[in-house]
Each structure stands twice: as structure tokens, then as C-alpha cells.
């Protein structure tokens with residue numbers, strides 16, 4: 001027994017798989033050329049990451065050799081295997097992959113110079129060639145790419161050679177510099193609110209990006225902070241984990257209150273742009289929380305979720321705006337909200353009733369159809385006497401809350417209002433998940449037939465998911481209406497449904513924190529369907545990046561950024577965790593069987 | 596009057612007669628085994644009682660009321676619970692949640708109670724949890740303690756089978772339908788579960804209908820055995836009567852039904 005296990009642990013992971021390296025080199029080359037032709041380098045060149053060394057445009061190309069080389073070098077270590085000693089060969093493999101990646105660009109440069117394919121490929125342009133040759137001669141450009149690609153590939157390969165600690169430090173520094181640079185608008189805004197402009201003026205270049213010195217400071221801080229407080233944080237963590245349940249709950253509650261309080265004061269320290277941005281994120285958090293109940297908890301793949309957002313928005317507009325073409329009661333927003341919630345709930349019932357009899361693909365397609373039908377109804381001439389058709393409804397008043405009015409021109413107030421509703425939505429999601437209804441939803445997600453056989457009335461339960469999801473979306477619609485002040489059918493394209501779904505999937509299905517993180521990352525950084533994010537330069541590549549992110553997530557992290565423990569197990573098909581007690585039992589049974 | 600009575604029941608799938616003119620009854624407090632070769636229609640028989648399949652003709656009467664046309668959840672609410680031959684747990688829900696959700700039709704708190712954490716909501720949750728733990732502790736220490744909050748997917752095979760039974764028990768049934776409860780268990784585990792099946796009647800008051808291939812289990816617990824073949828009842832009666840019935844022996848391809856048993860008895 002022991003002999004075999006010793007033998008197993010002697011097994012070394014296989015050596016470098018050169019075929020894999022070559023494959024990665026080729027894919028790297030193709031990716032580089034694709035990114036270049038998608039227009040990212042030229043489109044993003046205006047945005048500095050570190051001035052004057054690195055712009056976002058170049059970064060869009062430079063990450064390829066590095067990341068591909070390190071990916072090509074990673075191997076899965078199966079249990080019982082020891083990792084092979086890494087050596088110079090790994091560096092060579094990395095360099096090869098890097099070389100392959102940059103060869104793609106070099107080939108592209110030659111092609112651009114000699115042929116004109118501008119017609120199908122819009123970005124097949126002299127600007128691209130210029131950028132690729134670093135504004136110098138083409139020959140020099142090629143040489144530079146050769147060197148850069150190989151060096152970065154070498155560094156990527158070196159990531160496996162250096163000890164793990166060094167590797168994580170390097171990655172942390174790279175990420176920190178990138179994040180600080182990307183979050184510039186937000187950070188300047190925030191620090192300005194605290195009167196600390198000095199700091200940001202020092203670190204940032206006036207027209208976007210870090211100064212070199214700034215980058216150095218950020219890097220140094222990233223290296224130093226963990227050294228200084230790392231052990232303390234670990235201490236606190238272990239202390240909290242070791243606490244008895246009752247006390248831990250109190251600590252969690254305290255943390256939660258502090259966070260909530262911080263969130264409430266935060267808007268007062270932020271500038272207009274950031275408040276606006278966060279308000280948009282909040283609207284999507286609301287939508288995503290609602291969809292999370294439908295998709296993440298009850299497992300109903302609803303691709304027409306935007307319908308409820310639209311109904312919420314339009315109902316608010318009709319009820320509050322003096323310009324509403326048909327019926328115009330000009331109710332105050334809070335009163336209108338009650339009607340909106342009830343009405344959207346009813347619409348949820350009506351759409352849900354036929355839809356939930358279907359399953360899987362059929363259901364997804366039918367919901368997609370309903371989403372479009374609702375939008376087309378708002379757009380139609382037939383109902384334009386009520387909803388204004390393509391002209392929409394304008395002049396929607398803000399929300400009068402006594403001490404002031406919440407309206408689009410004052411993003412801070414909108415953000416505060418959104419925060420309140422997000423808090424409500426989070427509370428609702430949390431309470432419902434841990435209730436009889438939530439358990440029934442999960443059972444239906446796991447196995448609908450069995451849920452039904454265990455006494456769950458699946459029809460009613462699924463309808464409830466639809467209705468609760470619809471109501472949360474209607475909150476978002478109502479705030480959206482008051483914030484923008486006017487409402488048109490074009491705000492409710494199918495794309496919105498898809499983006500909300502992507503937020504839920506990327507964040508982590510069935511997980512409240514995940515959904516919020518997903519919205520922050522996707523809507524906050526990249527931007528929503530129409531709303532700009534922190535990286536406004538990215539807006540034309542938004543869908544491309546969404547798509548790439550989704551594909552990558554499905555392959556590598558299907559459970560989302562913040563995984564739900566249960567879903568993780570489901571998706572990774574973990575082997576059964578047999579504890580010692582069980583093993584013992586199985587062993588004795590084996591003996592009985594085999595005398 | 597019988598607790599469950601099935602009259603002239605037939606089911607066809609396309610041209611296949613899965614069940615033909617079946618007559619069957621269970622009296623309160625009985626433990627009845629349904630046996631028969633593979634594909635005889637035993638699982639179909641359960642699917643029909645539990646409302647997952649509608650019979651082509653015939654009637655199912657439970658405690659004086661017809662079950663025809665009811666949804667599976669309504670059948671469960673009337674007091675019939677079942678387990679599945681190919682274990683179908685809610686794999687990503689915790690063990691406790693599996694038995695909690697099974698009490699769905701015995702409880703009635705809705706959105707309002709959950710959002711406002713009303714007194715009745717809290718006491719109901721408490722009751723659901725307590726009853727869940729009580730049901731789980733029927734299987735000794737295997738499904739309780741630290742296991743309560745683990746997802747069902749981490750359980751060993753035998754424990755999954757146990758949890759299937761526990762989940763069915765949690766619906767507070769009067770009649771329990773067990774579809775091959777010991778399939779895939781080793782002899783010791785299956786002997787243990789056999790004992791538990793007896794206790795299901797004596798301690799919990801359940802009436803049990805069980806499909807089983809393991810003849811030693813059938814012999815040990817059943818009051819009555821019903822043999823199905825090609826969708827028809829070919830024999831019924833006590834274990835000994837059935838085991839010696841030439842029709843039954845023939846149905847099992849000429850192999851004496853008792854041969855399993857004989858093998859079992861020789862082993863120790």
C-alpha cells in the first residue's frame with residue numbers, strides 16, 4: 001500500500017509539451033492580429049496607462065505574448081504527481097510563444113504595407129501601420145515587436161520559474177498599476193471630495209493615465225502594504241473565524257452596518273461623474289438582483305427580462321409626466337410607484353403564465369419573444385396614443401422626497417435613491433432565499449420533476465419567481481424614468497436583457513454579492529448598453545469584451561467571479577469528499593466481502 | 596376498505612403496454628413488495644400512483660378519493676411520497692434543505708412572512724428545521740451534525756439512498772413508495788436499511804410499498820409480494836407462495852427466484 005503511494009508521488013508531471021507551445025504561439029499571433037484589426041490599438045491609443053511609456057492601445061497588444069506564454073507553460077498537476085523542476089527550457093518555451101504572438105503583428109504589418117484590404121476591414125489603415133511601427137520606419141517597428149514579443153514571452157515563461165511568492169507579487173503590482181490608472185476618474189473624484197487633490201495631481205497625468213513616478217509609487221505601495229499589515233489582517237481573520245457563532249454574527253452585523261453607513265455618506269464625497277456612474281451601476285444591480293432570482297435561484301432562463309424594466313419605466317412615465325399623451329394623472333412618484341409595482345407584478349403573471357409551462361431552450365426563446373413584443377407594443381402606432389410611440393414620453397418630473405427633488409441633473413440624489421432601493425432588493429433577495437419559497441425555487445432549479453413530486457407546486461412557485469423578479473425590475477424602471485426624465489422604446493432593446501444576464505453570469509449565479517460585483521465590473525468599468533463606464537474609450541469594444549469575458553468565464557470559471565458554493569460543486573463535478581469516518585466504514589465492509 | 600386501491604389500470608407508451616389491466620390494493624399498515632424482471636413496469640406503476648404519468652384507463656383510489664387528474668404535488672399533499680430508483684436528490688442543496696423543502700406542502704408561509712420575519716414565519720421555520728432533523732436522525736448519526744449543512748452531492752452512495760428515504764419521509768406521508776431502496780448497497784448496509792423499513796411502519800406509522808430486486812430484503816420485510824411481468828400481475832401472496840409459483844419462476848427466465856436467497860445463505 002505504502003509502496004504504491006510512494007511510487008505515485010515519485011511520478012513527475014510530464015515535461016514541456018512543445019506541440020502545445022506551438023499551438024499557443026499560433027493562437028497568440030492570430031489574437032494579436034485580430035485585436036489590431038478590431039481597431040483596439042488605434043482606438044485606445046489616446047488613453048494613457050503610464051505616460052508616456054504605455055498607452056491602453058499598446059497594452060491591448062502587449063498583454064498577449066505575456067499571458068499566452070504563461071498560460072502555455074501552466075500544467076495541471078494531478079494528485080500524486082510532483083511538479084517538474086522548472087528550468088531554462090521553460091524560458092525558451094515562453095520566448096517561443098511570445099515570438100509567435102508578435103510574428104502575427106509583423107506579418108500583419110507586411111500585409112498592410114503591400115495590400116489594401118481596407119474595404120472589408122475598416123481598420124486596415126496607415127494609422128494602424130504607423131502605430132505598429134512606433135511612428136518610425138517599418139523595419140525598426142518589426143524589430144521592436146520581435147524583441148518586445150520575445151522578451152514578454154520570456155517573462156511570461158519566467159512566471160513559472162520564479163517562486164510562487166514572487167509571482168503573486170509581480171502580478172499584484174501589474175494589476176494595481178493597471179487598476180489605479182483605469183480607476184482614475186473615480187479616485188480623483190473621491191480624493192477631491194476629501195480635499196486630497198494633492199495626491200492625485202501628483203500621481204496622475206492631467207489628461208489621463210499615471211505619471212511614471214506615480215506608477216512607481218503605486219508599485220512600491222503594493223509591495224509594501226501587504227508586508228506591513230498582511231499579518232495583522234490574517235490575525236484578525238483567524239480570530240473572527242474562531243469566534244463562537246453568536247459573536248461572529250455580531251461582528252458581521254457590525255461590519256454590515258459600517259458598510260451601509262459608508263455607502264450612505266459616500267455620495268457626498270463624490271463628484272457628479274462618479275455619482276452618475278454609480279447610479280447607473282445601481283440601476284443594473286437592481287435589475288441583476290431581480291434576474292438573479294429568476295435565473296439564479298429558480299433556474300428559469302428568462303431572456304426577455306427587459307420587458308419588466310420597460311413596463312416599470314413606462315408606467316412611471318404615464319403616471320407622473322404631464323406630457324403623457326393618453327392618460328395623465330400626474331401622480332407624485334412614490335404614489336405612482338405603488339401602482340407600478342402592482343401593475344408590473346400583474347404583467348409578470350400574464351407573461352409568466354404561458355411561459356413557465358415550457359422548459360429549457362423553448363422557454364428561453366419564448367421569453368426572448370415576449371421581451372421584444374413588449375418593446376414593440378410601446379413603439380407601435382396603435383398604442384402611441386398612450387405611450388407616444390417612437391417619440392416616447394418626455395418631461396417626467398423628478399422624485400419629490402420632501403427635502404429635495406431627485407432628478408437626473410443631480411446624480412448624487414439619484415445615487416442615494418438607487419442605494420435605498422438596492423438595499424431593499426438585497427434584503428428581499430436574502431430573506432426570500434432563506435425561506436420556504438426560496439428553497440422551493442432551488443429545488444425546481446435542481447430538478448423540476450422531483451420538486452413537484454416532493455409536494456412543491458411548481459407552477460405557482462415559478463410564477464412567484466417571475467413576479468418577484470418583475471417587481472425588482474420595475475423599481476429600476478421607475479427610477480430610470482425619473483432620472484432620465486424621458487423615456488423611449490430604444491432604451492429597452494433586447495441587448496439590455498442580454499447584458500443583465502451577462503452581469504448575473506459573470507458575477508456568479510445565485511449569489512447576491514456576486515451580482516453586485518458583476519454589475520460594478522461590467523457596468524461600472526466597461527459601461528452599460530448606453531451608459532458610459534469608467535473606461536469610456538472601451539465603449540465601442542464593449543460587446544467584444546463582454547463576449548470574450550463570457551467565453552472565458554464559461555471555460556475557466558463557470559461559477560462566476562464570486563462563486564456560490566453550491567454552484568461551484570455542481571459545475572466542477574468535485575469528487576465526493578469522503579471523510580475519514582466514511583472511509584473507515586467502507587474499509588471494514590470491504591474486508592467482509594473478501595475473505 | 597383498502598388504503599390504496601387500483602382498478603383495471605393500463606398505461607401505453609406508443610404501442611408498448613407498460614401496464615395492462617392492473618388490479619392492486621394496499622391496506623393500512625401493510626408492507627407490500629413489488630417484484631418482477633427488468634422492464635416489467637414496476638417504476639411505471641409508481642410513476643402513475645404519484646401522478647407523474649396519467650394512466651390510459653383505470654382508476655387509482657387513495658383513502659376513498661380518486662387520484663386521477665391530480666398533479667404530483669397534490670398527490671404528495673394527499674399523503675403519498677416516493678423515492679426514485681436512480682437517486683434524484685437536490686444535489687446542490689444542503690442535506691437539511693433537502694428535507695426542509697420536502698415539507699413544502701405541509702407548510703404555508705409566503706413572501707410576506709419571509710420579508711417581515713413574522714412570528715408565525717419564525718416558528719414555522721423552526722418547526723420545519725426540527726422535523727427535518729428528526730427525520731434525518733432516523734438514520735443514526737450519518738446525516739446529522741456537521742453533515743446538515745453540507746450539500747447532498749458530497750454524500751456517499753448509500754447515504755444518498757438514505758437521504759432519498761428521509762426526504763420522502765419529510766413530506767409526512769401516510770403511504771411511502773420506495774423504488775429499490777437498497778439497490779447498490781453492500782449486504783451490511785442493505786440489512787441495516789431493511790431493519791429500518793420495518794421501523795418505518797412500527798415507529799412512524801407509514802404504510803410501505805417497495806420495489807425491490809434483492810430477495811433477502813423482500814423476504815425479510817414484506818407481508819405480501821406482488822409479481823409483475825410485462826405489465827401484468829402474474830402472482831401475489833406471501834413470499835413463500837410467490838417464490839414457489841411456477842409462473843414466477845418462468846418469468847425470471849427459468850431461474851428459480853430463490854437462487855439469490857440460497858446464495859445469500861451460503862455465504863457466511
Ligand SMILES: Nc1ncnc2c1ncn2[C@@H]1O[C@H](COP(=O)(O)OP(=O)(O)OP(=O)(O)O)[C@@H](O)[C@H]1O
Pocket residue numbers: 608611613631632633634635636637638639640680
Ligand atoms: N416515459 C416512457 N416512455 C416510453 N416508454 C417508457 C417510459 N417509461 C418506461 N417505459 C418503458 O416501459 C417499460 C417498463 O419500464 P419500467 O421503468 O417501469 O420498468 P421497471 O420494472 O421499473 O424495470 P427496472 O427493474 O429495470 O427498474 C420499459 O419497457 C420501459 O422502456
Ligand SMILES: [Mg+2]
Pocket residue numbers: 637638639680
Ligand atoms: Mg424501475
